[in-house]
Amino acid sequence: MRESIKSAIGETVQDLINSGLKTSFTKKELDSLGVEIPEVHLTNFQIKEIREKMNLSQSVFAKLLNVSPSSIRQWEQGKRKPSGSTKVLLDLLKRSPGILDYRLNIVDCLPTKQ
Structure with missing residues (x-):
């Protein structure tokens, strides 16, 4: 060619x-x-912004992402960085904050009337 x-x-x-x-x-x-898949770069401020846009506490956000609350804290404080698929998932949430709403099952958590 x-x-x-x-x-x-x-x-x-x-x-x-x-x-x-x-x-x-x-x-x-x-x-x-010669095609490259772009690397995902997120700052600690962007990670916190993603969580806050979703109106979630650190512990609920951690459960949603299947990571420890300590990981969320450390990412937001800039002490550690997410890696692998978690980094890609955070990038998706940055672009589409509602993408994991189905995992929250908010309707299922509401008490039912007897």
């Missing part, structure tokens, strides 16, 4: 990924096209 065509395809695929569209490329194919 000519380099100019390869470059154009790579740019198009990168744009697809950056826009959030689903793709079904292998890591090897992405590498050959």
Whole structure:
């Protein structure tokens, strides 16, 4: 494949990924096209902002993310950073704060009338 065509395809695929569209490329194919999956960077202030936008305490937020309340505290204080899939999940929550509302089961927690 000519380099100019390869470059154009790579740019198009990168744009697809950056826009959030689903793709079904292998890591090897992405590498050959020069496409990189962007790293997620969140500050401690952004993590706290995500939690506060959701109106959740640190302990409830921790339960929602399946991490310890201590982890949430340390992330928000800048002592530690989230890693792996938790970092990606936090990035999703930053973009769409209601994405995990189904996990809260707020309706199920309300007392029923007898």
